[in-house]
Amino acid sequence: MEWTLALLFVISILLLFISLGSTRRNAKKEQNEIDMIHMALMKEINDMQGAIRNIELDLEVIAKEAGVQLSDDEKLLMREILDLYKRKYSIESIAEKKQVSVSKIEQLLTPHLTSKE
16 A cells, blocks of 8 residues: 555656656747747848838938928928828818818818829
């Protein structure tokens, strides 16, 4: 009986060590997968940041070549107006929302209306 208990105790300790080893291997595999996903995501983020920088530089070059000089406030207003227009807001509702006259909104959207139609 004593030998049986001792044998069972030794077997349980062996199984515990095997279980711990297996758990560590699985944890290392999972950590490696997480690291790979993290590196892939960071590469995608860096690529996107590079693309955004290129677009910003292209826009700056185009604006300088066209001779358009807008302040930051004017750029923001134009961006918001164009965004609302592309989301199918009426010119009147855009003018009301931005507290600008309808004629001013039409004037700002004229290049975009002619290129779209």
